[in-house]
Amino acid sequence: xxxxxxxxxxxxxxxxxxxxxxxxxxxxxxxxxxxxxxxxxxxxxxxxxxxxxxxxxxxxxxxxxxxxxxxxxxxxxxxxxxxxxxxxxxxxxxxxxxxxxxxxxxxxxxxxxxxxxxxxxxxxxxxxxxxxxxxxxxxxxxxxxxxxxxxxxxxxxxxxxxxxxxxxxxxxxxxxxxxxxxxxxxxxxxxxxxxxxxxxxxxxxxxxxxxxxxxxxxxxxxxxxxxxxxxxxxxxxxxxxxxxxxxxxxxxxxxxxxxxxxxxxxxx
Ligand SMILES: C[S@@+](CC[C@H](N)C(=O)[O-])C[C@H]1O[C@@H](n2cnc3c(N)ncnc32)[C@H](O)[C@@H]1O
Numbered sequence: 001x002x003x004x005x006x007x008x009x010x011x012x013x014x015x016x017x018x019x020x021x022x023x024x025x026x027x028x029x030x031x032x033x034x035x036x037x038x039x040x041x042x043x044x045x046x047x048x049x050x051x052x053x054x055x056x057x058x059x060x061x062x063x064x065x066x067x068x069x070x071x072x073x074x075x076x077x078x079x080x081x082x083x084x085x086x087x088x089x090x091x092x093x094x095x096x097x098x099x100x101x102x103x104x105x106x107x108x109x110x111x112x113x114x115x116x117x118x119x120x121x122x123x124x125x126x127x128x129x130x131x132x133x134x135x136x137x138x139x140x141x142x143x144x145x146x147x148x149x150x151x152x153x154x155x156x157x158x159x160x161x162x163x164x165x166x167x168x169x170x171x172x173x174x175x176x177x178x179x180x181x182x183x184x185x186x187x188x189x190x191x192x193x194x195x196x197x198x199x200x201x202x203x204x205x206x207x208x209x210x211x212x213x214x215x216x217x218x219x220x221x222x223x224x225x226x227x228x229x230x231x232x233x234x235x236x237x238x239x240x241x242x243x244x245x246x247x248x249x250x251x252x253x254x255x256x257x258x259x260x261x262x263x264x265x266x267x268x
Contacts, residue, residue: 036227036233036234036236036237036240036247036249036261036263037233037249037261047230047257047258050257051185051230051257054257055185055187055197058089058090058197059190059193059194059197062086062089066082067082068080068081068082069086071086071087071088072088073087073088073093073094073097073117073119074087074093074094074097074098074101074119074122074123075126076119076122076123076148076152077148077151077152078117078118078119078144078148078151079144079147079148079151080117080144081140081141081143081144082140082193083138083140083141083191083192083193084116084117084138084140084141084144084196085116085117085141085196086117087116087117087119091253091255091260092181092226092260093116093117093119093120093181094119095226095251095253095260095262096120096123096179096181096224096226096262097119097120097122097123099224099250099251099262100120100123100124100127100179100224101123101126101127102127103124103127103177104127104128105124105127105128105129105176105177106127106128106129107128107129107130108128108129108130108176108177109129109130109131109132109133109174109175109176109177110124110129110131110132110133110175110176110177110178110179111132111133111134111135111166111169111174111175111177111178111179111213111216112124112132112133112134112135112178112179112180113135113165113166113178113179113180113182113209113213114135114136114137114180114181114182114183114196115134115135115136115141115142115145115160116136116138116141116144116145116181116196117141117144117145117148118134118141118144118145118146118148118149118158118160119148120134120179120181121133121134121145121149121158121160122148122149122152122154122158124177124179125149125154125157125158126154129157129177130157131157131159132154132157132158132159133159133160133161133169133174133175134149134158134159134160134161135160135161135162135163135165135166135168135169136160136161136162136163137162137163137164137165137192137195138162138192138193138195138196139162140192141160141162142160142161142162143160145158145160146159146160165206165208165209165212166209166212166213166216167208167212169216171212171215171216172215172216173216173217173218173219173221174216174217175216175217175218175221176217176218176220176221176222177221177222177223177224178213178216178217178221178222178223178224179223179224179225180209180213180223180224180225180226181225181226182199182206182209182225182226183195183196183197183198183199183205183206184199184226184227184228184231184236185197185198185199185228185230185231186198186199186200186201186202186203186231186232186235187199187200187201188200188201189205202235203232203235203236203239207239209225209239210223210239210240210242210243210245210265211242211243213243213265214243214244214245214267217267219267221266221267222264222265222266223245223264223265223266224250224262224263224264224265225262225263225265226260226261226262226263227260227261227263228258228259228260228261229258229259229260229261230257230258240263240265244267244268245265245266245267245268246265246266246267246268247263247264247265248263248264249261249262249263250262250263250264
């Protein structure tokens, strides 16, 4: 498939993963049709402080660090340019890559929105995807993904595009599966590196993600998206419902300060 994208570059029925219960205390979830599940009303002061400290350390010592770094993550050799999200130090990337490895993507067309190093796009190609388009607003991420795809033997099937969400692609049923590990905290990003973490007040920078994905997914397609238990799951649930998706929680992993949750979205 040739896609009319601005810059050259990169389906699945779900497997049913057993849901792991989230470990840790949960306050009363909000009960309404937009709920994404057992979300907290809002994180405690302590958790917000911890979150701030992790963000400060991650931003200053990881996201902003200069120099290209190489690493192994999820079985791929990856080179990271400055400002590109580090898939080894943050646990979301390998958790999501492991999840994708269990999908049967044989012959499917896949998009990865917010690709960073390209780790999820490569995982989709390794799971059999016929073609993967990897998109990121950070040009350094798109360039890193192109290099990482070639270095791992997936250069023919993975193409990277610098794009704000999916806006570089026309609307239409282009993809069988769309995956995304977006920035899932609603703060103002300080710079392009910080856009990996902060999605703007009220999720401004990813607000159109679900609508754009819905317009580019086949009617039987699926979207998989990862959030944190500390994300504003109520607001995200509203955006998902407004785009015409039904969400279900399909995999969890608890880590020290939060739980990582993958949702499966299917068109209504
Ligand atoms: C949490 S990182 C995930 C990177 C990679 N998918 C992974 O799992 O390691 C989020 C990524 O989304 C990108 N991003 C943020 N806002 C975006 C937007 N509006 N359009 C496209 N990409 C965006 C960031 O640049 C960053 O690479």
